[in-house]
Amino acid sequence: EDQVTQSPEALRLQEGESSSLNCSYTVSGLRGLFWYRQDPGKGPEFLFTLYSAGEEKEKERLKATLTKKESFLHITAPKPEDSATYLCAVQAPRDNQGGKLIFGQGTELSVKP
């Protein structure tokens, strides 16, 4: 069964304290792995797409990496405005499931000044 597991469930950091979020996945034929940021009560905001093992993407203080079994979202010197829930999702093969995204439960990040 296709599955995505994120850890930790919650992470509290001090401003400037770098850390990483983990996304482990099992899927038959990865078409893409996606990272989203979600603020409370709002829709997910697209951050990155990774397609193959070894690929890396960066945006400001965020860097996403991908292996054959997991992805990491590295946060360097975080600021309070980085506080949000970070969601990881994989895209399943396009059989009768369309282009559905399979999401993990998210990691709630809190950055204190």
Place this chain on the structure above:
Amino acid sequence: ETGVTQSPTHLIKTRGQQVTLRCSSQSGHNTVSWYQQALGQGPQFIFQYYREEENGRGNFPPRFSGLQFPNYSSELNVNALELDDSALYLCASSLLNLAGGGNEQFFGPGTRLTVL
């Protein structure tokens, strides 16, 4: 470029009623997907529409149905509402990759549905 919009923002219904949620896709996109997100959980795939036809469905009962219109906007209809249907309903638009590769989905702000 106009992003994905959804209406209404919030909705309160009672058990057994019916509800219609609406979504306008991002300019240039031809595919709309709907997701249900319970509090503290990741979004769960309901179904996807491409060229006005259902292009995939998750594990949701038939009382969840949808439509896509020629302008690529979409509706989600839920009949016989149950208490467990209370959730944030998200619409995502994308450009279908006919070559079979992955494609980014861009989400709207969501509709918060409360069933009493």
